[in-house]
């Protein structure tokens with residue numbers, strides 16, 4: 001039975017007139033769960049025009065009133081957590097607990113944005129010159145759009161959406177064409193809020209839909225998360241069209257394991273970082289650099305953890321690593337493991353060619369550990385986006401930091417050590433915007449910005465917290481003089 005997803009435009013659920021749609025397949029079971037339409041340029045234009053009309057009134061709704069919708073949305077999301085989490089797992093393959101985790105972070109962003117009456121405050125000076133005052137206000141930038149990746153279908157739009165709404169902007173969400181179902185459920189909740197039509201809208205689609213968004217003159221700002229080539233291209237086009245843009249890209253995150261680290265704890269935490277979400281996390285650790293004597297002990301413990309990891313369907317009890325997004329991705333990851341072998345790496349634990357009993361049509365790559373990965377090779381540099389962990393070795397912390405910094409990405413870098421001095425040196429010198437010290441996934445809480453660097457981020461202001469508030473607002477400076485003698489006239 002066809003379950004074609006709808007667009008939510010101007011407060012109405014509308015079937016797209018698109019002639020093309022894509023099937024959405026549960027990656028854990030191979031079952032067909034929905035079809036996503038690739039919306040037309042006219043549909044994007046209708047949404048953008050509706051948002052432009054809505055913005056005129058929405059921006060004048062007082063901030064304390066705007067956030068009442070967010071309080072209500074938080075409550076609805078809490079009440080529907082189970083439904084949303086199942087949807088995340090069914091469409092993207094991660095475990096149920098991982099889905100709950102991403103939705104918790106989504107809700108946390110709603111909570112932070114509820115502070116907008118304070119977060120959006122400007123500043124002022126009295127008497128910058130005799131009788132003259134100067135003020136800086138923050139005003140909403142206008143109509144905005146959010147373009148999402150597949151791997152956190154519940155959370156990632158919420159790095160932006162609550163802040164857009166709270167600051168008085170309107171937003172069009174374009175979910176990933178690979179995982180659009182959860183946002184359909186989120187918008188079923190948004191539909192219950194009683195927001196003015198056009199403030200929040202959902203338009204499904206892929207590249208052509210994004211191009212229509214980028215080309216619409218009324219859309220002032222673009223928030224995008226995805227692979228680096230797409231982030232780079234969208235950032236460039238948005239800039240050409242005169243839009244403000246924040247585009248978060250791909251990653252290849254390294255961790256340094258010092259000889260004084262607690263190896264058991266490091267192994268437990270790092271196995272989850274490398275193999276949790278089947279490695280499909282922009283903050284997954286994918287390269288381990290052992291320093292000096294850490295090498296043998298860590299490799300042995302980690303290979304055991306790799307072998308013992310429980311792989312299966314994300315809705316089944318006790319599963320630690322779910323499916324990868326689709327058969328194409330499984331084939332790509334397995335091919336890259338072959339490239340590693342050809343480059344001279346040792347495949348310590350091989351996760352290729354495996355199936356999960358009872359879910360033979362699912363797309364599973366089992367956790368894979370590679371050792372002796374050449375630092376200059378393809379595998380050390382390519383984002384694999386699967387449950388594959390590559391080991392390399394360095395003699396000193398300085399050498400390890402040089403290896404960490406010799407790469408294009410800058411999303412996250414971590415160190416495991418018992419030494420405050422080593423941690424401090426690493427924290428200062430590692431080229432990455434998110435640093436973990438004895439932490440495996442240094443994901444910033446909603447009240448900090450998500451600070452990717454280098455090829456992991458294009459723009460200035462990141463998602464979440466005060467960066468998001470700045471992104472969705474424009475500053476207006478007012479210099480004013482009110483001579484006493486003029487006032488006496490009235």
Ligand code: NAD
Pocket residue numbers: 147148149150151152174175176177178205206207210211225226227228229230231233234248249250251281282383385411450452456
């Ligand atoms: P993707 O780049 O294929 O797609 C992301 C979004 O961009 C989708 O909505 C897609 O329709 C659109 N898109 C893709 N190519 C486009 C193009 N050429 N022009 C216009 N729009 C285009 O990414 P994905 O496979 O869905 O997600 C995985 C990637 O996202 C990984 O590289 C991962 O590291 C990255 N990611 C980064 C972060 C971060 O915070 N830096 C977070 C999550 C995921």
